[in-house]
Amino acid sequence: MIFISAEQIAQTLGYADCIEVMRAAMARLSSGETKQMLRQILPLDQGRMFGIMGGTLGPGGPFGSKLVSVMPHRAEGGPPSHQGAVVIFDPVSGAPLCQLEAGMVTAIRTASASAMATDVLARKDARILAILGTGEQAWHHACALPVARPFDEIRIWGRSPDRARTLAEKISERTGIACASYGDVAGAVADADVICTVTGAAEPILTAGMVSPGAHVNVVGSSFDGPREIDDALVAAGRFFADSRASVLAQGAELRHAMASGAVTEAHLLGEIGDVVLGNVPGRKGPEEITIYKSLGHIVQDIAAGYHVYEMIRKEGGQ
Structure with a gap:
């Protein structure tokens, strides 16, 4: 070995x-x-x-x-x-x-899985990427997603403005893509085509009213049933896909909370991202739809x- x-x-x-x-x-x-x-x-x-x-x-x-x-x-x-x-x-x-x-x-496989899901579900003309979070996964998502899709602009939001500015500068240098930090979530995601939530938030930081029609959202930060990054209304507004159906039904906090509140039923989980890759389940059906990929990560x-x-x-x- x-x-x-x-x-x-x-x-x-x-x-x-x-x-x-x-x-x-x-x-x-x-x-x-x-x-x-x-x-x-x-x-x-x-x-x-x-x-x-x-x-x-x-x-x-x-x-x-x-x-x-x-x-x-x-x-x-x-x-x-x-x-x-x-x-x-x-x-x-x-x-x-x-x-x-x-x-x-x-770190690398999580960001790469989000990049693959983005390639499968985002609009073909997506050009603005917003990343919520400033930790390790924010960095790797900023590096991985432009490999799958071309972006003209990357936006960073974090609870620490200093860390957000530092990360934005590092991303610009690494990717050659214009990258700026934002002081609030709503500003960072306004008109964004792809949004990645990679935070340690306990309560939702991203709500349905902030997300533009046609956006794709990768929900990554919460890895167990408890902390949520997006609210029930956003869960309900999107075509919702999982990395693993069994895992997300058992431990995906955002979907489980929305189901418990009555905002959605289990049928709202349309399938796994692998189902979309295989052509067994349609992904995006139109340019105005919001698509959501819930990542828990699996072995x-x-x-x-x-x-x-x-x-x-x-x-x-x-x-």
């Missing part, structure tokens, strides 16, 4: 490749080829959590598990909020092949991304 560090993952797992790995993996999930456990979350103190995930890419494919700690109140400049390990096993011998640093795998994504990295490193090493 080899250990693959965060630095190796960052050097090997490019966004363009990972977007296509996510497209294939999520299609396999929706076709029923893969198997996965619902994410198990053990609450710790002070809002911290320990997560356990396990699954397989399907018959003849690799299988594995992810163990991750979530420390949402980390100090600025400190270690990442998500730390852990992804262990992947050989499908033939059953031997562990590799252990990957989980934080970097999670199939981790195994697919991790195994891709493993194979690339093995090829480079001539093994």
Whole structure:
């Protein structure tokens, strides 16, 4: 078994490749080829959590598990909020092949999955991208989404104006796309074609009245049943898709809250993004529709991304 560090993952797992790995993996999930456990979350103190995930890419494919700690109140400049390990096993011998640093795998595959969903659901003429949040996922989403779609403008909002300005400058330098910070959510998303919520918000920061007709929204920040980033009215207003139907019905806070309030029923969840990729469920039907992709993240994504990295490193090493 080899250990693959965060630095190796960052050097090997490019966004363009990972977007296509996510497209294939999520299609396999929706076709029923893969198997996965619902994410198990053990609450710790002070809002911290320990997560356990396990699954397989399907018959003849690799299988594995992810163990991750979530420390949402980390100090600025400190270690990442998500730390852990992804262990992947050989499908033939059953031997562990590799252990990957989980934080970097999670960061790149999550943003790449959102980029893939954006490519599938956003209007073809989408040009303005708004990102709500200033953490690790905000950075990776700003890097990944322009790989899938061309954008003329990126907007950043965060609770800390200084962090938002710093991130906007960094994104402009990295992408070559004009990027500016905004002091309020409504201003940041006004007339935005694509919106990504990647915050640690406990209560909705994005409401239906802020979102323009025809926008696509990636809802990413909340990973368990509790904190919500968008309100019930926005859930109800959009064509709603999940990364994993079972996971979102069990742990997707925004949809579950909207169902509990009576704003929508379970039928409002139209399908998984993999269903749209496969052509089994229509995605966007018209230019004025709002589309929503709810991302919880799942082990199939981790195994697919991790195994891709493993194979690339093995090829480079001539093994």
